[in-house]
Amino acid sequence: MRKLMTVCALAAFVAAACSSLGASQPAGSPGASTGAGTSSSGGPPVSGGSITFADTAGGANFQKFFGSILPGASTELGIEIKYVPGAGAELQTRLEAQKGGDADVDLVLLKPDVLGNMLKAGLAFEPLTDHAAQIPNLAFIEPSDLKEAFGLQTNGQATPFFRDQFGILFDSAKIANPPKSWQEFFDRRAEWEGHIGMIRPDAKSGGGRLMLRDFLIGAGVDFSKSLADLQASAEWKDGLEKFRQFATAMYQPLASEPTVLFQQFKNGDVWISEYAIDFTLWSRDQGLLPETMKAAVFDSGMYGGAAFLAVPANLPADRKERAYRVLDWLLSEKTQVRMQTEMWEYMAINKFDAVPAATWETIPHWDDIKGKRIPLTNLEAFNWLKENGMTYAEGS
Amino acid sequence: MAADRLLHRRPSRPGASAAWYPGDRALTAALLAPALGFLVLFFVYPILITFGTSISSPEGTGVTIDEYTRILSSPKDWGVIALTLGLAVGTTVLSVLLAIPLALILRRRIRGHRALRLLILAPLMILALVSALGLLILWDRNGWLNLLFSRLLPFSDGPLSIDYTIPGLLIFYTWLYSPFTILTTLSAIEGIDPNVEEAARVSGAAPWRVFRSVTLPLAWPGIRAGSVLTFLLAFGAFSVPLIAGGNNRPLPVLIYTEAAVFQNFERGSALAMVMAVVALAAIAIYIRFSSTTGRGSRS
Numbered sequence: 001m002r003k004l005m006t007v008c009a010l011a012a013f014v015a016a017a018c019s020s021l022g023a024s025q026p027a028g029s030p031g032a033s034t035g036a037g038t039s040s041s042g043g044p045p046v047s048g049g050s051i052t053f054a055d056t057a058g059g060a061n062f063q064k065f066f067g068s069i070l071p072g073a074s075t076e077l078g079i080e081i082k083y084v085p086g087a088g089a090e091l092q093t094r095l096e097a098q099k100g101g102d103a104d105v106d107l108v109l110l111k112p113d114v115l116g117n118m119l120k121a122g123l124a125f126e127p128l129t130d131h132a133a134q135i136p137n138l139a140f141i142e143p144s145d146l147k148e149a150f151g152l153q154t155n156g157q158a159t160p161f162f163r164d165q166f167g168i169l170f171d172s173a174k175i176a177n178p179p180k181s182w183q184e185f186f187d188r189r190a191e192w193e194g195h196i197g198m199i200r201p202d203a204k205s206g207g208g209r210l211m212l213r214d215f216l217i218g219a220g221v222d223f224s225k226s227l228a229d230l231q232a233s234a235e236w237k238d239g240l241e242k243f244r245q246f247a248t249a250m251y252q253p254l255a256s257e258p259t260v261l262f263q264q265f266k267n268g269d270v271w272i273s274e275y276a277i278d279f280t281l282w283s284r285d286q287g288l289l290p291e292t293m294k295a296a297v298f299d300s301g302m303y304g305g306a307a308f309l310a311v312p313a314n315l316p317a318d319r320k321e322r323a324y325r326v327l328d329w330l331l332s333e334k335t336q337v338r339m340q341t342e343m344w345e346y347m348a349i350n351k352f353d354a355v356p357a358a359t360w361e362t363i364p365h366w367d368d369i370k371g372k373r374i375p376l377t378n379l380e381a382f383n384w385l386k387e388n389g390m391t392y393a394e395g396s
Numbered sequence: 397m398a399a400d401r402l403l404h405r406r407p408s409r410p411g412a413s414a415a416w417y418p419g420d421r422a423l424t425a426a427l428l429a430p431a432l433g434f435l436v437l438f439f440v441y442p443i444l445i446t447f448g449t450s451i452s453s454p455e456g457t458g459v460t461i462d463e464y465t466r467i468l469s470s471p472k473d474w475g476v477i478a479l480t481l482g483l484a485v486g487t488t489v490l491s492v493l494l495a496i497p498l499a500l501i502l503r504r505r506i507r508g509h510r511a512l513r514l515l516i517l518a519p520l521m522i523l524a525l526v527s528a529l530g531l532l533i534l535w536d537r538n539g540w541l542n543l544l545f546s547r548l549l550p551f552s553d554g555p556l557s558i559d560y561t562i563p564g565l566l567i568f569y570t571w572l573y574s575p576f577t578i579l580t581t582l583s584a585i586e587g588i589d590p591n592v593e594e595a596a597r598v599s600g601a602a603p604w605r606v607f608r609s610v611t612l613p614l615a616w617p618g619i620r621a622g623s624v625l626t627f628l629l630a631f632g633a634f635s636v637p638l639i640a641g642g643n644n645r646p647l648p649v650l651i652y653t654e655a656a657v658f659q660n661f662e663r664g665s666a667l668a669m670v671m672a673v674v675a676l677a678a679i680a681i682y683i684r685f686s687s688t689t690g691r692g693s694r695s
Contacts, residue, residue, distance in 0.1 A: 204656060253642030394643075
């Protein structure tokens, strides 16, 4: 009996440790990594055939999200949906190998860089705009978003599914009056001395270097210039020096990964930072950050990204038909509202009035940020910040 | 049967080598082949690839030792090597100091010893990454372990600085990797015939003398085996220093950053080779030193 009790106590201890510390997984923003694995929608038996939905844009939180919504889609549409999360490069290799025959995936979810690589590699996707009758919800997507994405001419071959956004994340219980610009943040840094958080610029997550980039943009650095021109410019040098001063007010040591930053928020060590709104608020909802976390976006702009849905062109007609139906379901109001309220991703469809008003008390409204989204450009300069950013962020 | 002969062969007299039968060599080779093949495929080959990458020029056109020169002439890199070695040695010493008294207590089958034995295994049941996050929470300025210790320790006048510090890493490493030393030490100490220690006591040896001259030398092979494992695991620790190390980033974290973040595979590979050489050298010195210690104690 004593043995049994000991084993039970130990099992409870291990389970408690795992459950209290787990669930800290990345999302679909660049600060996140992509999970891998295969799962089925798990819904009831369906008769309308099946499709394979490959997700290379979402992290583990998306696996959880899709795991919860796809069974409903299967039931509603009568289509079995096999959900396969994985990496973009792997999917591209597979699709390239299948160019001569039928693709083994019917619907793909891609980040802009992966979509760009695929299009450059000559992979063809079905022009969705030619099938507006089968995808009625496409009518709620901005027409410009169907033609071009992040400088990429998509010409209807892909539609946005969600839009992720970086923002100033702050604990509203500790900061009632958050800054409205980088300059104000810089000027008021003494107010939050030792409580400004940041992920290391040399971390696997890109969150820290994006914060540094956005700070520099706020300081007047023009990232359309080449790295050589930037390094020769006074704005670049002044901006980096200003950041060095700013970093003296940061909580040190900087977080090595997003989960550590979250922990620092949870412990009350960090009150304010810039990072991905989606993953941070999703993690807040999992209990990993204070419930009082909120987000804001500065006028100078902050990183904004998106994920796109596309249907490979090399599919038989019946499979394409099923893919369009599932795609339409994913763009439906009820799914997109859940994307906004549960995943904290901005909806792809222009139906923001359908979102509960309370949502906008936590994050800025789309109308207030849509002109302030800065995509990831100038990789040369961005990589320089990755390799040298710690020199300026160490706070000494 | 050749296998029978190989397995049961005994020298005919002390010091004499056994006679080889025809076919023994073939059988020996056949028995060794899977292990050797495994070793070549999963150990030698990757090391050769790593070494090859470490001496290839970034353009991939020639051979260079630039990365090694840079590492060996960089005080920062020497600091990282020293930190890695220091953490591994410190963890090993702390683990041995923890393992011996614990094993001496547990072999007495005290009340609750089974639960204690199971608890020793707890760190091995939880993913290191999860453990690291958990330890960060427990030892944070507001963490309950920190609060408890800061009240218990007489010299403390507030929360202890544990998270993101070297002492913190030593605590975390010891918690995670000491079970290997504890288990082998426990097994070695429990394997000692109590009559041997009893004989020493009857002969008038004081408890400390019995421990130093009888128990410790007899348990030493077990302690040494476990501590080598602990040393190697601590030397290669990645998740814990990545999450809980702050600016204290030992070699595995540096290698990961160079290779996975900066995509600088040449430097990452050179650092990995340096790490392997340092680990091998440290283990060789330790084994040599500890063998002498064991013999010295016995004499």
